[in-house]
Amino acid sequence: MLWPSRAGWSGWACCAGLLFNLGAWTSLPSADLRSDEQVVFYPTAAWRVADGWEAELRGCVFEMEPRPVAVLLVRQALGVDRAGLTPEESALFDARLRLLLRDHKRGRTVTVQWIGSGPKPKLVKLGPSTAGGQFSARVRLTQAEVTAWADTNGCLHYEAVWPQNRSPRPAPGQVHLIEPTGWSVISDIDDTIKVTEVREWNVMLRNTLCRPVQPVPGMAQVYQTWARRQAARFHYVSAGPWQLYELVAELVQRHGFPPGPVHLRTVRVSDGTVLALLESPQQYKLQAIEPLLALWPQRRFVLVGDSGERDPEAYGALARRYPHQVARVFIRNVTDEPAEAERYRTAFAGLPESVWRVFKDPAEIVGALP
Numbered sequence: 001m002l003w004p005s006r007a008g009w010s011g012w013a014c015c016a017g018l019l020f021n022l023g024a025w026t027s028l029p030s031a032d033l034r035s036d037e038q039v040v041f042y043p044t045a046a047w048r049v050a051d052g053w054e055a056e057l058r059g060c061v062f063e064m065e066p067r068p069v070a071v072l073l074v075r076q077a078l079g080v081d082r083a084g085l086t087p088e089e090s091a092l093f094d095a096r097l098r099l100l101l102r103d104h105k106r107g108r109t110v111t112v113q114w115i116g117s118g119p120k121p122k123l124v125k126l127g128p129s130t131a132g133g134q135f136s137a138r139v140r141l142t143q144a145e146v147t148a149w150a151d152t153n154g155c156l157h158y159e160a161v162w163p164q165n166r167s168p169r170p171a172p173g174q175v176h177l178i179e180p181t182g183w184s185v186i187s188d189i190d191d192t193i194k195v196t197e198v199r200e201w202n203v204m205l206r207n208t209l210c211r212p213v214q215p216v217p218g219m220a221q222v223y224q225t226w227a228r229r230q231a232a233r234f235h236y237v238s239a240g241p242w243q244l245y246e247l248v249a250e251l252v253q254r255h256g257f258p259p260g261p262v263h264l265r266t267v268r269v270s271d272g273t274v275l276a277l278l279e280s281p282q283q284y285k286l287q288a289i290e291p292l293l294a295l296w297p298q299r300r301f302v303l304v305g306d307s308g309e310r311d312p313e314a315y316g317a318l319a320r321r322y323p324h325q326v327a328r329v330f331i332r333n334v335t336d337e338p339a340e341a342e343r344y345r346t347a348f349a350g351l352p353e354s355v356w357r358v359f360k361d362p363a364e365i366v367g368a369l370p
Helices: 006-025 068-078 087-101 143-149 201-209 219-229 242-254 272-278 281-295 311-321 342-347
Strands: 038-042 044-049 052-063 110-115 123-126 134-141 155-160 173-177 183-187 233-241 262-265 300-306 326-332 356-359
Touching: 038 155, 038 173, 038 242, 052 110, 052 123, 052 143, 052 173, 068 087, 087 201, 087 242, 110 143, 123 134, 134 143, 143 155, 183 219, 183 281, 219 233, 233 242, 233 281, 242 262, 281 300, 281 311, 300 311, 311 326, 311 342, 311 356
Parallel strands: 044 173, 183 233, 183 300, 233 262, 300 326, 326 356
Antiparallel strands: 038 052, 044 052, 052 134, 110 123, 110 155, 155 173
16 A cells, blocks of 8 residues: 555554544535546446446645645654755655645536547536545447547546646546456556555654655566556555545556556545554455456456555455466565465465466566467
């Protein structure tokens, strides 16, 4: 997950209490999207239905505010010594804390249109946004519309209907068209494809908030190979909060991972849901992945995670529950436990040895799909 590590509960609990109090700053509802507010669209998926396709559209409305006092208080709560940071790390720290502390806007609506060379795209109204600024909708599309608007990579794109002089304009939204059959990869993020080191609180904190995003060497090449050979589609699932989505987008876009829908946890700093970040991610992973299995019951799924937290246990449970869908489980070994360890025997009890593998070097799994 992006945040926090179970090893850092005490430090985050202190910060969570502070954020809870800062949450009183969230704004009151309003029906209009104002000129000083911003929109981010999250990558999602579409699936076939009887008369065409159903697509999910999702995003968030917010306002970026400096809040220097809040940044200072959170830095102190987390125990980050600015004197120990380089100028570059200090700038990243302030920018990423502002992501966590941005002012989400409730009750806003966003009108979007499909981008494509076909017939004039129809307008879609999304919202009103929730108290956490998020909005979502499921939209039905005909096959003709999808054929007209999809790009060569099997994606639909949409954009906000925005005044021409509005700046900054939000990046277009992306919907991945996923067919009923084929290979799907559900990938964890932290310490699976992103260097985070969640088991060491101070290191995790610095990697998450102070340092440029670093990919796990070799993992992008593995995923690219699967995308090319098996035409695999990708979902990125983390128990971290949507507030840090931009870090996931940077990782995927800058470091060559195949694009795909992103699934993060919805929490708010102004109510008790922020404390859910203190819980083990295992239950969240089950709740996030099972709906994907339900939407594509005929696809073959590959679950990729790491041994730093509870991925073996969560993925083992899913493989037993859905044996005809979960074809492979790969666990990146960051704890130096041998594959014969009691932990793995328990986590993968009852599963054929051909289904799961613990690996150190990503090259070990690049050719592991049939």
